[in-house]
Amino acid sequence: MTNIEIIDPFNITEDPKMPFLLQALNPLEVQQQFEHHVHSLSSQAKQIQLQAIRTIRYKPKRRCLIEYDITVQEIDGSKQAITLIGKARSRGLDRRNYSLVKSFWEQNFGKNSKxxxxxxxxxxxxxxxxxxxxxxxxxxxxxxLLAEPGGINLARQIARAVHKLHQAGISSHRSHTIADELQILRDRISIVAEIFPERQKRLARILDACDQLGASIPEVTPQGIHRDFYPDQIIVDGNRLYLLDMDLYCQGDPSLDIGNFIGHIIEQSLRTSGKISTLADREAALKKEFLRLSSTATRTAVESYTTLTLVRHIYLSTQFPARQPFTSSLIELCEQRLDLAGC
Structure with missing residues (x-):
């Protein structure tokens, strides 16, 4: 155990809300726990050996992500290196999310996926x-990868992937309606109005227009949706796509996922190139493929959810120093999309 590398730039063991993290970074404790809780996950495992521990993400008093490098020795003598990502939170074990991911894994999102x-x-x-x-x-x-030469084909593949998620039929007791979406915007934009009181009238007009836009989105039969679907939530490994972070999975309108994804692409284009059209061909390919597959989504609904996502990005731009220079541009963009320019 003396050679186990431990990297913890956040000093998570000092968190009073998550005292168990002291054990989670203790190699002896980790080794013992893995022998009881991880050993059974490989039916041919003879031995599991911890190699390294790294804290990779941390929100004080709330949650933490830790990577554990382990070596699994099989009965036949072969060895396999595996990295486990441990997801901890202060308010108890997230059994719901674990069960949800397990359901997806067992229903054609695991090793049997074709x-x-x-x-x-x-x-x-x-x-x-x-x-x-x-x-x-x-x-x-x-x-x-979306900005790379293969980005258009990747966009189409992403549309097929999220459609597969929508069609999986995995239920959730949680739901997300357009009323919920609009309430989130009201809460977030009110914070922006407090930061920039000189922009309160413009922001109020944007919210009013969002209410009208939301009322125009046709109701559809709710399906399972990701609800936090954007490019960072997908890992690409050759032809394989891995969908990440199902924390917000719920019953809702599938068009929200595509609108959210496109809104993030537009915001990223604005922030990285100064233009909103940099990846327009990727957005078009994604939207076209999704609409081809979906029997309920409409171009108008996708565009509406894209606009609502961009309005939410007004708030997000105020929360990160690197994004703060783009708050004004996002306000102007949202006004244009909501036909408020010049008001």
Missing amino acids: DDVFVPEPMGMIESWNMWFQRKVPGIIATK
């Missing part, structure tokens, strides 16, 4: 640490 659309494999949980595990998958996030 269309190269997967979720990372759920690998067990340690209740005393409020932590569950997924196998880390290889690849590159779609954000980095």
Whole structure:
């Protein structure tokens, strides 16, 4: 155990809301827990050996992501290197999300998938640490690849992947309606109005226009949707796509996922190139393929959810220093999309 590398730039063991993280970074404790909770995940495993621990993401007093490098020795003598991602939170073990991912894994998003659309494999949980595990998958996030020469084909593949998720038929007791979406915007934009009181009237007009836009979106039969679908939520490994972070999965309008995805692409284009049309051909390919597959989505609904996503990005731009220079541009863009320019 003396050679185990531990990387913790956040000092998570000092968190008073998650005292169990002290054990989660203790190699002896980790080794013992993995022997009981991870060993059974490989039916041929003879031995599991911890190699390294890394804290990769942390929100104080709320949640934490930790990577564990392990080596699994099989009965036949062969060895396999695996990285597990442990997901812990202060308010208890997230059994719901673990069960959800397990359901997807078992229903054609796991090793038996024939269309190269997967979720990372759920690998067990340690209740005393409020932590569950997924196998880390290889690849590159779609954000980095959409702008590459193969970005148009990737966009079409992404549309097919999220349509597969919508058609999976995995239920959720949670729902997300257009009323919920509009309430989130009201809450977020009110914060922006407090930061920039000189923009309160413009922001109020934007919210009023969003209410009208939301009322115009036709109702559809709710389906399972990701609800936080954007390029960072997809890892690309050759022809394989891995869908990440099902934390917000719920029953809702599938058009929201595509609108949200396109809104993120537009915002990223604005922020990285100063133009909103940089990846327009990718957006068009994504939208066309999704509308071809979906029997309920309409171009108007997708455009509406794209606009609502961009309005939410007004708020997000105020929360990150690197994005703050683009708040004014986002307000102007939303006004244009809502036909408020010049008002």
